[in-house]
Amino acid sequence: MKIKDNFQKKSIAILLLVVFYFLFNLNFLNAQSNSIQIDLGVDNCNNNGICEGGENSLSCPVDCPVVVPPIIPGTRQSGPPLITINNLKIEPNFTSAMVYWTSSVSTISTIRWGESSEVGEGALKSIIYAQNHKMEIINLRPGTMYYFTIESQDVGKRTHLTAPFYFFTKSYKDTTFPLNPRNVRTRADITGITITWENPPDPDFSYIRIMRHEDRFRGSPFLGKLIYEGDGTSFLDADVIPGKKYFYSLFARNNKGEFSSGVAVSQVAFSEKKLPTTPPPKDGTGTGVITEPVITTPEALPTFFVYQYNQIAQILSLGKIINIAGDKDTIIDTYTKTLPDDYLWVKNNQEEVVGTYLFSYNKDSGRYQAVIPPLQQAGEYTVKTYRYRDGNFTTIAEGILQVQAEILPKTVSKRQPTCLCCPMIYVLALIWLFLLLLFLKKTSKEAQK
């Protein structure tokens, strides 16, 4: 009987289980789907009467008719070509550059490029007559200066060759020097010559090195008499001869052992003897007597380029205004096989010298560079570059830098160390410590047991 009872109980239980299983295992999904298609027509000729980039006389004859140079009655067809190049725009990238331009008449164009003005490294030629041109130069080296020329040929087979243009490809790393010391000043009194400065706002900054010269500036941290190394902001050079002029070069060194391009300052040591009264220039080089460099024109002037990191380079030339950002270093750069100890002055609107900067050889870029720290005040700054020659400094290049008011930074400390994650790091560290304590406590309890 017991067996039968158990059987009945089991039957009821199984029945209930079956019902519950049945109820909770229902899963009915229903789905509907349909397929459609999205269509889009792309036309490379919009027939709007304007010959735009990408359109040419072949793909879009309505917008880009072949423009033939006008033949002036009474003149020979073989006269000077009427081709002009306009609206040149260069967009350099790391290993390539897009070049856009327009020509006054329809032309077939050849672009040649290279790392020197001989532009012998590559050439690209279009095969269609067009007025809007766009070419991409590829296989370039990052952080390198390239020259290129544009040769245009119209339907009359007349040609026009431009002078070399130039651009810097973008660099994967900022190869400029470490930041220079700032606001370098000198003062002479009976104790000697005091040099003051501000250390660069660079997290990698290590120390300042001051080299002294008695004849002129030199753009090397390894030449001259080492008079100071440290991370202070002033130094008294007591070892001076009254009335004698001294030339100081200040270099900032970073933790990698790299030196900045250098800042120059000169000063005449204090003397109780009456010195010839020459009004001190507002040159930022101290209160001592310093004469304006002789301005002569050397026979072969080097070309100096002005640019900021990964920005288009422009030639520093008299009267030319170059817009720069007020929050970045400005590089004055040239190529030279010698190191002629050039330096430059930067003057503001009030003809005050903001700073004097030395040129140094940059082994990363292989070029000869001076670095102007961020010019924080909006306005125009005159830049004059000098070269020591035959006992004199001569002006070899000058131009105008303009800092726009709207692009001035709110904070100007480049490479300022930032630690946005610091609070999070502290929280994580506390949590980690807490867990460690719990673990240790538990371990010690288990050990006691």
Added chain:
Amino acid sequence: MNTHRNILTILLGLVLVVPLYRALAQPMQSATYKIQSDTVNVGGKDISTSSNYKLGDTAGELGTGDSSSSNYIMHAGFWQMQESFISLSTPSDLALTAIGGIAGEASEGTISWTVITDNLAGYSMSIQSVTSPALTSGSDSFADYTPAGADPDYNFSINPTTSAFGFSPEGVDVNTRFKDNGSACNTGSGEVVAKCWDGLSTSPKDAFLRTSSNQPSGSTATIRFRAESGPNHIQPAGSYSAPITVTAVTL
């Protein structure tokens, strides 16, 4: 004695089962789940199968069968409740306005589907492309739009040297991932038109989600498509097409 025990067993069974029947016969739900319908009977089987058919059966259910009036038809019984209905309209193909491929142009267009379901748990609707990339013309194509991060981009933004094709769902049932707070997606409850863009893929991407039935009027699920060629990109001329599939599934 045995008879008494049998009677007691049956009574005990009734005492246990009858309240359950009353309780379980009502739709039940928790914060997370809902049992849409249930029955407690004396027997049955979920699925019996042969090579051609499947059968679900219940034994001993009362009040089953079909009945009708002039306006309604009723299919009574537990199994009648296990069907849910979903319908998806079939809109026409979308022809985007042609663009020039040389000076940076874009074209946008929308397709709307009407989704109706009586499923109390709602539906989800996904979209996928047939090809990768989706919008192609022979060997030429627009890249599938790639958001900057894991979430859709609030604004359709491409590199000037590229072209891309993307989509943005619109409607009351837009999936949370495509909702926005006015400046970013996958956050907030807003649904600004022509914002929150993603790219198509040959894997389905959930665009719409609804957790309740919407019969009889249904919901309109709209998808906006955008093809853009950057100003510094030359998109080869041609007739581009993107075959896509949308699928609506009851939950």
